[in-house]
Amino acid sequence: MTAAEQALPPNDEAEEGVLPGQIVHFEIPADDTAKGREFWGSLFGWQFQEFPGPSEYHMTQISDQTGAAITNMEPDKRGTRAYFDVDQINAGAARVKELGGEADEPMAVPGMGWFATCKDPQGNEFGLWQHDPSAPAATG
Numbered sequence: 001m002t003a004a005e006q007a008l009p010p011n012d013e014a015e016e017g018v019l020p021g022q023i024v025h026f027e028i029p030a031d032d033t034a035k036g037r038e039f040w041g042s043l044f045g046w047q048f049q050e051f052p053g054p055s056e057y058h059m060t061q062i063s064d065q066t067g068a069a070i071t072n073m074e075p076d077k078r079g080t081r082a083y084f085d086v087d088q089i090n091a092g093a094a095r096v097k098e099l100g101g102e103a104d105e106p107m108a109v110p111g112m113g114w115f116a117t118c119k120d121p122q123g124n125e126f127g128l129w130q131h132d133p134s135a136p137a138a139t140g
Contacts (some may be wrong), residue, residue: 019092022085025067029077033058036070037066053069064092081117089114092128096120110137 007107030036032055037048041060048058048070055073088091091114093103106114106128111129113132119125 009108010019016038016064019095019128020085020087022065023082024121024131025069025070025083025086025127027069027081027083029074030070030071031075035074040068040070071106081127083115084129086130089116089128089130091131092116093118096130102112106130108135108138110135 024103028036028040037058040046041048044062046060046062046068048060051057051059051069052071053073056071057073058070060068089106093106096103096116102119106116108114111133113135114130116128117125118128
């Protein structure tokens, strides 16, 4: 298997029908992540852990199934982005496109899973998430 093939999510076929759709994660943009963590942490008692990466990404666990993050990865962005659970990321992204939305190519979060950022036909942003502990680290 080539390095490029290892960097792709499992080959799954788009299936007609509905997707699981449970909200499993959401991102709250904040140009000042310290102020964002202070506000949301004080409001709900959330405690954040920093997740390494090219931008600040501070995650919290809300329940057994749901997490959130305060991030500055998109400067000046406003509005939260919810991520919905899917069984197969490729099928989910294909279904979004089939229904008239937009979906970026799925990307791996090493050791955690796959995500795709999307927009519905009205331009509302959301994401899809496939849990997959075998998701590989980027190679190159």
